[in-house]
């Protein structure tokens with residue numbers, strides 16, 4: 001999948017899942033990777049009580065910050081402005097793209113290097129910039145690999161996790177000039193770094209995501225392992241940070257517990273190699289850093305999510321990816337099968353709310369409601385409950401007092417609607433109900449043996465030879481006649 005196409009999510013979901021299930025190599029890649037990540041996370045949290053206490057702390061911090069979100073955003077804007085960071089507000093992905101392009105134009109810039117940013121995937125930034133003549137190069141190694149393969153990330157933390165060593169070796173061999181086929185991981189990474197190093201110096205603008213935005217100090221916090229984030233935010237003269245509005249926390253004190261949860265849940269690391277804090281452009285006495293820093297605060301549906309008390313829990317997410325690693329469905333079909341920027345359990349909750357149930361509601365089907373995602377979530381998001389609600393709303397219109405997710409009831413099939421109406425009618429008319437039962441039991445031989453995919457792995461349901469009413473009537477009749485018989489004797 002080379003470009004995220006919202007229009008195809010619902011339409012092609014079943015086919016994508018089928019294709020993924022047939023791809024044995026893909027399944028093996030995911031199985032191995034997810035087992036590895038689950039093991040690493042478990043090793044980081046040996047004491048269950050400590051883990052629960054930390055999860056409760058994380059949940060409480062995120063809830064407190066969300067409860068003051070409007071005020072914190074205003075405070076964050078004010079502090080950033082005082083620090084010399086230029087703040088922009090984008091209500092939609094189109095607005096965010098336009099703001100970023102305008103900054104590029106202001107600097108006559110045609111080259112951008114990007115640190116890892118799922119928000120930029122969400123707004124389709126790379127393709128938008130390419131369509132406007134801007135080269136936008138991914139610098140996170142996983143993102144670089146998927147960009148080279150003309151694909152989208154298949155995991156929010158590890159974008160290229162669907163590929164094994166041999167596939168990456170083939171890709172580098174095909175796409176990088178002069179690169180011989182090599183399965184030596186150090187060599188592959190070394191070559192990638194050589195390519196990227198040059199690009200860091202050539203780019204006029206660097207763009208990054210934001211893990212936490214601190215309102216108290218106007219600080220942008222970035223977690224990463226490869227150093228590419230630091231290069232992206234330090235070497236080019238202009239830095240743009242793209243930040244979802246829910247990422248704001250109240251103070252620097254909120255960061256350590258969240259960081260502890262994030263790195264351990266995501267990659268099973270006690271701490272990441274780099275933790276970058278950016279509080280403004282380069283000062284006159286400083287040796288490095290950008291001369292201009294911008295932050296684009298992205299809404300793109302988050303205000304609507306915020307307005308609904310239950311769905312607001314979605315916004316606690318710190319994008320660690322643990323829910324994906326623990327999801328039995330994601331582990332078998334991989335990220336691309338969802339067809340959305342955000343896959344897995346958190347994707348099933350975020351994507352239908354951002355793009356609407358009529359566009360992405362179908363992915364809520366890919367859940368067995370086993371609850372493993374919610375158990376793994378470091379900030380206790382009740383993912384299964386939210387998925388169940390969005391799945392229900394995809395098929396039903398629910399009157400609500402707050403703005404409902406767009407596309408309510410859009411997945412309800414006409415045949416299903418007619419069946420339920422008929423059922424409701426029969427349930428209200430006892431005479432008709434009895435007649436329908438009589439027909440169903442007497443004509444049971446005509447029941448279809450195949451009912452679409454339902455009967456691929458199950459037998460078709462068949463009405464009983466006699467209805468419960470008939471059996472009960474028969475039994476009371478035979479009881480009555482045996483009592484009669486007893487009295488006569």
Ligand code: SF4
Nearest residue numbers: 317318320321323377
């Ligand atoms: S929903 Fe929870 S587990 Fe999933 S990415 Fe967000 S914080 Fe991590």
